[in-house]
Amino acid sequence: MLSRLNLAVRPCVYVCRCVHTKEKGKPLMLSPRTNKGMAFTLRERQILGLHGLLPPKIETQDIQALRFKNHIERVQDPLMKYVYVMGILERNEKLFYRILIDNVEELLPIVYTPTVGLACLQYGHIFRRPRGLFISILDKGHIKSILDNWPETDVKAVVVTDGERILGLGDLGVYGMGIPVGKLTLYTTCAGIDPRVCLPVCIDVGTDNENLLQDPFYMGLYQKRDRSQRYDELLDEFMEAVITKYGRNTLIQFEDFGNANALRLLKKYQERYCTFNDDIQGTAAVALAGLMSAQRLIHKPITEHKYLFLGAGEDRPEPLDGYQKAYAHPAPDQMGNTFLDAVHVLQPTAIIGVAGAGRLFTEEVIRSMGSINERPIIFALSNPTDKAECTAADAYTLTEGRCLFASGSPFHPVTLPDGRVFHPGQGNNAYIFPGVALAVMLIGVRSISDHVFLEAAKALAKQVTDAELSKGCLYPPLAKIQEVSVKTAVEITEYLYENNMASEFPEPQDKKEFFLSKMWKTDYESFLPDIYDWPKSATKIPNL
Template sequence: MLRINASGLRLISKSLNVQSVKAVKNIAIDDKDRLSKPRSQIKGVELLRNPSLYKGMAFTVEERQLLGIHGLLPPAVLSQQVQCHRIMENFRREKDDLSRYIALTNLQYRNEKLFYKVLIDNLELLMPIVYTPTVGLACQKYGIAFRRSKGLYITIHDKGHIYDVLCNWPESVVKAIVVTDGERILGLGDLGCYGMGIPIGKLSLYTALAGIYPTHCLPIMLDVGTNNQQLLDDPLYIGLRQKRVTGKVYEEFMDEFMDAVVARFGYNCLIQFEDFASHNAYKFLQKYQEKYCMFNDDIQGTAAVALAGLMTSLRVTGTPLEENKILFVGAGQAACGIADLVALAISRKANITFEQACSRIYMFDVDGLLVEDRPEGQLDGPKNKYTKQSLRPTKNLSDAVEQIKPTALIGATGVGGIFTESVIRKMGQLNERPVIFALSNPTHKAECTAQQAYEFTDGRCLFSSGSPFKPVELNGKTYVPGQGNNSYIFPGVALATTVFQSKHIDEEVFLIAARTLSEQVSESDLVAGQLYPPMKQIQNVSVKIAVEISKYYYETELASLYPAPYDLESYIRDQLYDTTYQSYVPNTWTWPEEHTKPKDFN
């Protein structure tokens, strides 16, 4: 297969005539090896059914005649911009967010480039629809929302021939996989096969926020059953109607899956784990991290975005990271992941051991404050390193805050409203600028609302949430709450990893991502109360994160792409997915307006 990047084209131009170069450009940049057969062979109805090639009514008269679709479309020729306008007009007429989600999903299945063009151009409006919080509702209603299969469904009954199932995927080049078994979808619990909405949504953001080609992305649902009896009784349920398989059989199934991915798509194929139950999430991360190119977004992505928010808050509070006292409410995979990365950052910053850094971090779980000799005892797991000796047991969060006097309160519980008025007011009494993160998704699971956080601290808190909240008006001032959304992190990590073909993804990658994200917050953002850059800047943020991570990959010899590009950022931007329609008429290819024409193309 022909694979030529922009640098290669410049070399070719020196030895080929201009007409030949135009033909090569048309193949190399337009197709990028994304199709299983040449474009010239895809015509007629087959082309109209291919979402990667379909342009709706933007096909010109010449294209319609050449491609055998003349008469199969209304006669008018509408530009992509007009199509975007029509999509948004219909979007606004939908009666609720679930209907809007379904409408956008149908567009994605029908016209890929138009879907991503609309999403990118209206990012702040559409992100809550394609991602949290609406994606949570869509997963709960997936039996109703389901229209067309997207991605792969691998069941426990496929154990022994998972590789064969992967071979059924039509794209031979897959660079990124998002996989879930649906056991812990957001804060909603076991949704079984309905959890497929999460991998699909995440990979949509891979493309929209990081420019990774959609045909290089593969969402996978590992269906091993569900313990949600309501789903098992649901006549619309699309998954296996059986209880979850656990134990040795389940672990062998996962081992086979990881090996099958490598056999089918290579060692450099990125595998992002999403919404596995806490005990499995940590186990698989420890088991696979150094053997495969993988990461767990719930643990590491959440950790990086929360750490970035903390780093940004230091510019306001003036308190060094190592001098903060941080209380986590919740001790699951998200909380422990954040705590571990924060402790690693503290240890690097203060030049102390990881264990010493852990002394600055406290945890409050379902049984209360994590202290030695509490009546409920401790459970084995990653939270135990944060057990304290000098504090008394308590199940009252306000009492725990009084004992610890934390500078930052971070919630990752999935329990809506656990940050009560007394808790928030106590944080305000103890700190001039209290840091309060309510990170649980979706919105109704947040530990407190933005309104409550600002109101009970007289507007002094530095607030962030997992799901979006509207700006808050208080005492004549407008506060714009930050959203500690993983989408600030995982697209950039994936972009660097897929472009430079990293062998592994270690914890340093997420420290780099957190630091780089924090550096993108401007002073004007801080004045408005934001701890993260505006959502409309997230594509550029992803590129900046990818650049810094790629430097690390080359420094540590984790990258597999050699020789290393001279200008990493330019090389990354050359690889990004282009949402503009391309011409199908021979010898009419032109450089998209937003790209700069190379100097040696005349």
């Protein structure tokens, strides 16, 4: 009898033991990683202790996404849209990314440029809960233990900023954390990289922004920026702590470091770590891709163009850096003091704005470019929108639709009086860095050369169709961003293997399928292991 009893009840005892070794009840709904809202099935609710904690309706993710869409359409203020959208990330991670992927053209300007700049300016005022890891100069000597506090142990990608040059907004200190958070949401949205392997980091060494030092809501150190040797020692310790904990191939992306440190740190770390600076390499690659697309319409190699830059990467009084001097030329004696004078005298075929100082491509400048060139190239690349050198409407209208235009921030389509409609291309780094990250993370790259970004630029330009070019768009539609990232990753991977820079073997034969198979999915998963299927086949416990 005893043996028969043991055989009869053992399955039930095993089921109960499984339930108590898993997270149960309200904590499942409080964690954005596990929360499914009203999409928890009846069986999950009963077994995981959720029954009664939710309304009785079982919803699909489709209905949840529709509820979001109905609500966001009623929110007009961009900052409030940002708060609402990021609030979903804090509650339900899979729903957040499902919404972002389905509405990428509408929502990318909210979670990234330009609205993320406004969110950084107001970071302490709209703060809900912290995201990412904050490391201050006071933590020097203890960074490894701080990394140990991060709950995820399998980190493969880190995006780090010190907040000194946030977009075109300047020194925002720890308020700049919105940038690493935003960049990593694009890792997942644009390239399907699992958010669990992504870590946003803000390095706080103080701020020289007097307004923030007087702001009661500021959340960082109330001190001037530490520009001593301790800064370099802190960064060195950080880099070593990351690879010690997570591995030598961990990708570390630098974002929005100031002019004094950005290029210097890139040169210092580029060959020692798997790292890149998106403001330097990503921006250059996306701009180059736009020029490659433009040459298909002009039928003139980019090497034969004359480029006139407005600004040298950011507006500042310091002399040009060494790497910039190679591209600078003495001004002709007859040239005046304005940018318009430079256009008249130098007769450029392309003007590229990177000054971050607002509408400096004036009506006279744009008209002059149109009179000099049949198809003038006008790139207004400064961010956010109010820092752009001109609007898309100005560029197309004042050149009668003949210009080839790209911007750093998004602009709406432009309709000319004759009925022609142009879709301005956004030279968005999101076309570049997610594909680069996807390739180097999965192929096991120890260091990232500048050639990787050249390959990325060529891969991006190849994906612009003739039909898209005819509408004035120098980049593929953002709606195709995941497809763009995968194709870019494939081209980069071909280059990495051909040049013995990959460490993942055997080499995938079908690289596109390889990347697609690794991409994170937004579908909800069941929390119940197979053991919970037992009662379906055994409707009752056997008689004793």
